[in-house]
Amino acid sequence: QVQLQESGPGLVKPSGTLSLTCAVSGGSISSSNWWSWVRQPPGKGLEWIGEIYHSGSTNYNPSLKSRVTISVDKSKNQFSLKLSSVTAADTAVYYCARGTGYCSGGSCYSSQNFDYWGQGTLVTVSS
């Protein structure tokens, strides 16, 4: 059974950088899956932030692209999120999730069906 666990500071100062890590257990991060970050402001809906493949290929939400970096550490079977220049609008529960993927013609693609999720971690942006 695949399990994902987010970790990182729960409080970040405005203009600072939010940093979270998602540890994957029960499966390899080097599988054919993609690994995503999704956030949910308190009482609101879901927003996809971006995803990474074990090769290091990434896709980002254009609305956040200038501030987001997602990286992977295969040796630790984990991936990470950095979001810079945060404001109160970035206060949210941040989830990591596994997206199904497939390979065809030598390239690998994300299906973005999120079948496993972490429990989520609340990050508050406040001074």
Added chain:
Amino acid sequence: DIQMTQSPSSLSASVGDRVTITCRASQSISSYLNWYQQKPGKAPKLLIYAASSLQSGVPSRFSGSGSGTDFTLTISSLQPEDFATYYCQQSYSTPSTFGQGTRLEIK
């Protein structure tokens, strides 16, 4: 970005009722539509993928249909554990986007 609009935003129903939730995309997304269930304080759970495929372990009372721009999630006979918020999500193009959610409450 593709906009996803769910209706209704909230719904009251009783145990045993048949319930349908609708999701409309701002452009055609073929069958690249997924449904999630989220309970308070919990992560979303994948119910349906590719518009009509039931995720492993999900009860058969859940079903999905549609293609193009209009989709539905149907719960054939509501159970107490089904009261939650439901989200649709398009995976046709990046960025993937979610509907605003439908809150299903006990009548």
